Amino acid sequence: MQTFSQTLLLVTAVLSLTSAAPLEEQKGHNFKVHQVRNPKHVKNGALALAKAYRKYGAPLPEYLTTALNNQTSANTKRATTGSAATTPEEYDSEYLTPVSIGTPAQTLNLDFDTGSADLWVFSTELASRYQTGHSVYSPSKSSTSKKLSGASWDISYGDGSGASGDVYTDVVNIGGVSFASQAVEAASTISTQFTEDTDNDGLVGLAFSSINTVSPTSQKTFFDNIKSSLSQPLFAANLKHDTSGSYDFGFADSSQYTGSITYTSVSTSQGFWQFTANSYQVGSTSYNTKVSGIADTGTTLLLLPDTIVKNYYSKVSGAQNSNTYGGYVFPCSATLPTFTYVVGTKSIVIPAAYLNYAPVTDGSSTCYGGLQSSAGIGINIFGDVALKAAYVVFNGGSTPQLGFATK
Numbered sequence: 436m437q438t439f440s441q442t443l444l445l446v447t448a449v450l451s452l453t454s455a456a457p458l459e460e461q462k463g464h465n466f467k468v469h470q471v472r473n474p475k476h477v478k479n480g481a482l483a484l485a486k487a488y489r490k491y492g493a494p495l496p497e498y499l500t501t502a503l504n505n506q507t508s509a510n511t512k513r514a515t516t517g518s519a520a521t522t523p524e525e526y527d528s529e530y531l532t533p534v535s536i537g538t539p540a541q542t543l544n545l546d547f548d549t550g551s552a553d554l555w556v557f558s559t560e561l562a563s564r565y566q567t568g569h570s571v572y573s574p575s576k577s578s579t580s581k582k583l584s585g586a587s588w589d590i591s592y593g594d595g596s597g598a599s600g601d602v603y604t605d606v607v608n609i610g611g612v613s614f615a616s617q618a619v620e621a622a623s624t625i626s627t628q629f630t631e632d633t634d635n636d637g638l639v640g641l642a643f644s645s646i647n648t649v650s651p652t653s654q655k656t657f658f659d660n661i662k663s664s665l666s667q668p669l670f671a672a673n674l675k676h677d678t679s680g681s682y683d684f685g686f687a688d689s690s691q692y693t694g695s696i697t698y699t700s701v702s703t704s705q706g707f708w709q710f711t712a713n714s715y716q717v718g719s720t721s722y723n724t725k726v727s728g729i730a731d732t733g734t735t736l737l738l739l740p741d742t743i744v745k746n747y748y749s750k751v752s753g754a755q756n757s758n759t760y761g762g763y764v765f766p767c768s769a770t771l772p773t774f775t776y777v778v779g780t781k782s783i784v785i786p787a788a789y790l791n792y793a794p795v796t797d798g799s800s801t802c803y804g805g806l807q808s809s810a811g812i813g814i815n816i817f818g819d820v821a822l823k824a825a826y827v828v829f830n831g832g833s834t835p836q837l838g839f840a841t842k
């Protein structure tokens with residue numbers, strides 16, 4: 436409810452905002468004075484109004500203080516960006532990225548996984564035989580570690596692997612971007628897939644925090660924690676075949692892709708970066724059918740419906756769906772077609788070489804396909820075989836989106 440004097444003030448303030456008569460008329464003489472509006476000046480009614488209130492020594496009404504505060508937080512320019520090199524294991528089976536944890540920094544090589552939301556690490560809480568050969572997180576050696584009282588975690592992945600343990604908060608730095616109180620999930624148990632993977636020291640979950648497994652209070656991913664401080668609320672995956680690529684935070688690196696980035700909508704309902712490709716191609720044959728799936732850096736292969744997989748391997752002489760090897764195999768000498776998925780109107784072409792994943796066992800002349808069936812999973816998975824053909828932007832803005840560019 437405004438008093439008369441406040442209304443008077445408001446009227447005065449508004450009048451002071453209206454443009455005054457041109458300077459030359461005001462001064463009476465006729466020489467042309469050419470005023471140039473400051474192109475940089477952003478009109479800001481709330482600020483001008485507040486100035487008028489202050490000029491008359493009147494207290495600011497609540498709505499005005501609120502407006503100014505909202506602007507201040509919005510105007511606080513996000514400043515940070517960062518970039519970390521990510522290096523493929525043999526056959527591009529996974530990509531490992533150095534991450535610094537604690538004070539002094541303990542650097543571990545972690546698997547960035549846009550298909551899960553837990554940051555967990557090999558730790559001193561594991562039986563010593565499982566620590567051998569790994570970099571492990573030792574909370575007791577970090578002056579900034581804090582035990583998250585009563586918290587535990589237990590994760591199972593689609594491939595049947597898993598891990599569990601308790602939780603600390605500590606400073607985590609990735610590619611120069613730091614967060615002081617990141618939930619660091621220390622493993623005290625890990626499955627055989629992890630005990631056998633001697634280079635992987637844990638995972639950084641980059642899916643949505645809604646699927647974090649910490650109990651009783653779920654924790655935020657590193658990306659969720661740093662998002663508001665980034666120049667732009669996004670990260671990008673630039674995975675490559677048989678050589679190091681990068682994870683970029685807060686910016687899309689235009690030196691790393693060609694043409695434009697095509698953005699497409701994301702469903703976060705299952706906690707994943709789920710999107711829909713409009714169509715696909717096997718070689719030059721186009722199939723006009725939509726394919727939904729998740730952008731998942733933590734899964735090695737491209738896992739799609741049987742119909743698509745059958746269309747693909749029908750073009751590969753000697754291909755068969757092997758019970759022995761659990762998927763489509765073919766002679767390593769076979770000529771493979773490319774596989775294309777279309778995001779918006781942008782075609783992402785997966786080179787044939789990426790679709791010859793690896794010999795079924797070292798030295799074999801039978802090779803395992805990079806494209807396999809998603810039957811039984813319940814969701815299609817655009818894993819590394821698909822993502823390493825693109826520069827992929829994971830935009831966590833108010834409406835999350837995925838962006839794809841060729842490179």
Ligand SMILES: C[C@@H](SC(=N)N)c1ccc(Cl)cc1
Nearest residue numbers: 550551592593594733734812
């Ligand atoms: C979503 C991924 S797991 C992950 N990226 N953390 C997945 C689910 C189910 C299967 Cl069968 C294989 C992989």
Ligand SMILES: C[C@@H](SC(=N)N)c1ccc(Cl)cc1
Nearest residue numbers: 592594596628629632733734
């Ligand atoms: C990301 C998860 S699940 C998956 N395989 N897609 C995982 C499990 C086991 C290892 Cl050794 C590495 C990664």
